Amino acid sequence: MIEYMSIAAGEILTPTVIGYIILGVLIGYIVGALPGMNRTTAIALAIPFTFTMPPAAALSFLIGINKGGAAGAAVSAILLNVPGEPSAVVTTYDGYPMTKQGKAQKALVIALVASVVGDLLATVVLILLAQPVARFAIGLGPIELASILIFSITFIAAVSGDSFYKALIAGILGLLLSAPGIDIETGLPRMTFGLLELYDGIPLLAVAIGTLALSEILVQIDEGWRGDHRYPQVAADKAKDSEPVFGMKDAVQVAPSILRGSLVGTLVGILPGLGATLASFLAYTWVRQSSKTPEAFGKGAPEGVAASESADNATVPAALIPVFAIGVPGSLSTALLMGAFMMHGLTPGPFLFKESGSVVFGIYLGMLLASAALLLVGLFGQRIFSMVIQIRKSVLLPVIVFLCIVGAYMEAGGMFGVYLMLVFGFVGYFMKKFDYSFVTFVVGYVLGPMAELTIRQSLIISDSNPAALIDHPIAILFLLLAVFSIWRFAIAGARSMQIDRAATPTDEPSDTPPEGGDR
């Protein structure tokens, strides 16, 4: 063990390797921050460049890209209301209002700290508990996953924002959007209109880039035309003179949210196929629900940013746990990393330690260094990126549109993806205009395919007999939680609508900056 560690340290703690790790995080951070660009593609493109590196350095570099990407996505979410990746969509809820209040710098630092802490905690879980945790996770079959997903879907009602019914409608539309594609059970195409491109469903990234990024640009163009420059032209660090950007008070305020976010992110990350978007969504909802001031959320609550970002980043190392321990990848980016393991002569899975212990320690060390590098890159990167909000819109918006198109082309099947992205850009625009929650829409869409697969699997496995649940206590637990959450959110939501209607006849979202998250 000690011997492995010293070999690993000797291999990793060299200027070149540290340089690679910082470079990886930097690439990831930039790719993450650019709307439309996705870290999975960045990893795929970077793999050939790692062939000449020693294995531990190569993998630390690639994991660094992944980590940087998860953190970088918050930057554009906070500054521009355009999430760099779908998983940062919940960050826009509170991050962008903070920017509008002149607290961009603070929001960015909180997001970064949350990312780094979430990342670090999940990395520690990976290092210490990979085997037992992965064993536990793999024992969770379709029935458990299905119940977790059903529970997650009920959370859509909890983030309803201003309008409960509209958020619900958007969420269900999102779920329905996962209907086209090959039916998983019969193998027959369903609602594909004969388009081969739709056989695997509507590409997620085309939908995400359109509804999350392009739609925001359309909204801003629209508002520019009407002479209403909602875009914050304030200098990013207005609060500098009076108080520190991130002080002790802030740390105490967001610490519980970060811990909760890290926990949710780690758990969701370990489970196959659930992904970072769900993690940040669940973490945000949990933190909001347990907050003493849930009404401050969505209007610039730092806790919201902290919860979403810590969960997003925690999924990155957590998703590697099943890869290291059993050799089963849970997501596209981990499947890519697993490929990289193999190209470097490592066999992910139970024998990884026995066969290449020193390399594994090297990767662990590299991952910890990547967390540190993330803090470094983030602190410097934010200074540069936060200037973005002072750029003239006529320069900035075309660049983002360009990135959206390139992103959709690369990640969602060529021109078909671009057309879809444009269509969903307009869909998202009207959703924003009419105050339908595009977040619940995207979350519904992200959950849809996985929920369908696991629920149908469960039905086949259990012969559609609910008595089979008796053997699955974890599933029962989540189903009970789902019932509780429906009861809690649905009734509260419906009631709040009635009160709202009585109180305010207009449903125009108010633009007055509310007080931040100070309690």
Add this chain to the structure above:
Amino acid sequence: MKRYLHTATRLLTRRMAMAALAGSAVALAAAPGSTARAAEWPTEPITIVVAYPAGGGTDISIRALTDALGEKLGQPILVQNVGGAGGGVAATKVAKDKPDGYTLLATNSTSITLAPLVQKALYDMDSFEHVAIIGEFQNAFFTGTKQPYDTLDGLIETVKSENRAIKGASQLALDRLVMQYIAKERGVEFIPVPVSGGSGSVQAVMAGDVDVAFSGGSWAPIVKAGDAKALFAASYERLKLAPDLISMKELGFPFGVTSHISLHAPAGTPKEIVDKIAAALEPAVQSEMVQNVGEKRFMDMTYRGGDAAAAVMMKERETYEALVKTVGATN
């Protein structure tokens, strides 16, 4: 003043745009187009369209050989992942592409041989020149350690004695067909539990939810680790990387299924070019990187080019035609 500047820049950009347009027109006129002769090929980068998302077995083996292949051909190799419809989207795209050797398709051979038989496809076997087979997945059926049986016969007996159907994790039309055939032959019912990919099969087996599962290689590491049991190889002959595993031939079946990693060019690509690619591929497949990936990923990376490859593809096609006929279902 500001307004004047504005107009000036607009004029400037318009003029620049015109110039650019004119420039590209000249470039177009001067370009040799697709008439570049086969003898000079390749004069520009070659794109290999991988029919699956990045990270899969086909993708990894192609990415592992691009360096060596590019060096041999003297042009860089670009890898483009076009996933969808189990390889169908990429195959359709390449089948319609120019047959100039600059666009190639890397796929699982079943997407060419089997897919047009069982789903609506805009291409068929003869839409392609079959350049080479660069490797073989090690298809096998496996099950969890808690199951009381170690063989196919044991599995059949168990479900018969419990008077129920076999539930099997199914990721492809291929494994579904084989299991349906076996179930029909042995007089039991087979219910497929859809899973996504080899990792889905592994999960279903390790969670103990299915009686049997199929994968093209994901089974090997967990069987080695003692977390699962291999039942039998899906190929006719024994698997090269798992020679101890009983094969379909020995179980008394008249066929077996083997998925190949294959490379194709659009039909009509000049034979000289196809031969050139094939000749460069052979050493690339034998390179250390590719062999290494094959070993780790549990794929048998053996090169077969030209007529040998086409013959293997034809044989595959005949097997699937017979199989689809016997099972009778189109799913």
